[in-house]
Amino acid sequence: MLPWTALGLALSLRLALARSSAERGPPASAPRGDLMFLLDSSASVSHYEFSRVREFVGQLVAPLPLGTGALRASLVHVGSRPYTEFPFGQHSSGEAAQDAVRASAQRMGDTHTGLALVYAKEQLFAEASGARPGVPKVLVWVTDGGSSDPVGPPMQELKDLGVTVFIVSTGRGNFLELSAAASAPAEKHLHFVDVDDLHIIVQELRGSILDAMRPQQLHATEITSSGFRLAWPPLLTADSGYYVLELVPSAQPGAARRQQLPGNATDWIWAGLDPDTDYDVALVPESNVRLLRPQNLRVRTRPGEAGPGASGPESGAGPAPTQLAALPTPRGGRAGAHRHLPRPAAQPPRELGPSAGLSRRARLPRAVRAAGGREAQRVEVPAGRNCTTLQGLAPGT
Structure with missing residues (x-):
């Protein structure tokens, strides 16, 4: 009798644990996605300002759970030509990425941000270049507020691909242009901060990045x-x-x-x-x-x-x-x-x-019958079409 009682208690406990687990629902997903930092490394930024921005990005990335199959980070410089400091997947820990950010050198040259955005879309965020399909993608653009080429069109193309865009402006910049470039709502994705006060937004911005990596x-x-x-x-x-x-x-x-x-x-x-x-x-x-x-x-x-x-x-x-x-x-x-x-x-x-x-390539048959019930003809129309042309019909019919 005792063994049967023990077996019954064990089964009841197992069922209760399973029910409790089901009621809690699925566990919260770990952050997973591709995070790119786009830094203004041109001559319009002083060496001091660049050093402060570099420290800011290092503080942002250090605690992030980077790893294979999880969160990946990349750093691209804006200059006369875009330059990749490190691509996605090169660093498997936040500390390693922070060290790489701190060791990066200013590139100087013109501020061709639009060119860098096109480069990011074609070379880093494209599946043909190794980007992971279906994972969240985030761009953090740190700028002094100016660019020598148009930013709007290439930024919109990135957002159309599903990239969430955060902008940190350390200069004056044009509020309307930067608001349009950032993801909506602007009050969550656009920050105007003095270069010496960047540390104030580190925790808030990091939390927003992680939230973007966990779609709600x-x-x-x-x-x-x-x-x-x-x-x-x-x-x-x-x-x-x-x-x-x-x-x-x-x-x-x-x-x-x-x-x-x-x-x-x-x-x-x-x-x-x-x-x-x-x-x-x-x-x-x-x-x-x-x-x-x-x-x-x-x-x-x-x-x-x-x-x-x-x-x-x-x-x-x-x-x-x-x-x-x-x-x-x-x-x-x-x-x-x-x-x-x-x-x-x-x-x-x-x-x-x-x-x-x-x-996408399926076909639907469509019957056409002449008045009076005479011989029917059938044509095939691709599923993506909503019109077609009938030819070879009898005149006056």
């Missing part, structure tokens, strides 16, 4: 004319539920697309979209453990040509989606309600809804 809500990155990547914090686990993503063109509410993803997913790519178009996105966490509210977002694709030849990522990212057992209504009042749902079996990536199973 649904957001879009890598926006192109034909698609974008969605990312969100880990709200669920693989065992506690699943997500339903809904994508709706703002001007065509009836053309909704839905996708189910497992609970351990934190990103997804929508592809095959129309250019220069607003899309409403809803992320609905479905769980039988706790109630989680849906998250909503509006994303506008970039202008450009869409279609089979358009550049952009293929749909899908992260863990394989699963087949939807009972599709909820993300826009209904009961979305995310506390329900006991069967755990769906794993399936290959599958899109749900009116355009289920369509990829």
Whole structure:
């Protein structure tokens, strides 16, 4: 009798611990992303000012949890030509990165910040150059407020890629121009500080950087004319539920697309979209453990040509989606309600809804019939098109 009692107590304790763990939800994610420091190293900055900025950046980076597969840091100088002091992944600890920052030398020359931003986009933040897809990207630009070339367009391209931009101005600068260059809201991402008072904002700015590395809500990155990547914090686990993503063109509410993803997913790519178009996105966490509210977002694709030849990522990212057992209504009042749902079996990536199973290169048959019920003709229209031309028809029909 005693062994059976002990076994029952052990099982009860194990179930209680499992239930307690599930109720707590997934653990907070460690910061993970690519952090670039862009320093004004030109002749417009005095040697004293550069030394103070160098010390400031060293204080920022020293406590950061750098490491392979986690947070990575890079330092680029602004001068006549951009110069990389160290690339992403070279240093595996904050202390090593701090030593490298302190050992860096001023480059002098002109203040070609725009050129450095183009360099950062093409050489450091590009996947072809080793950048990690799907991880948060942060740029900290420390400047005396001036630049010899335009900053706005290349900075906007970086922000369109999902880069969060912090700006620290140690000079006067143009408030409106710097506000437009920084990520929104400006009061959180733009700092005007005297070079001798930079230490005052170290803790606040470091906390903001780490927050940007831990996304707190649904957001879009890598926006192109034909698609974008969605990312969100880990709200669920693989065992506690699943997500339903809904994508709706703002001007065509009836053309909704839905996708189910497992609970351990934190990103997804929508592809095959129309250019220069607003899309409403809803992320609905479905769980039988706790109630989680849906998250909503509006994303506008970039202008450009869409279609089979358009550049952009293929749909899908992260863990394989699963087949939807009972599709909820993300826009209904009961979305995310506390329900006991069967755990769906794993399936290959599958899109749900009116355009289920369509990829960027899928084709839809469309029938055309002459008046009077005569012979029908069929044409195939690519999924990304909303018009076509019919030829070879009988005159007067």
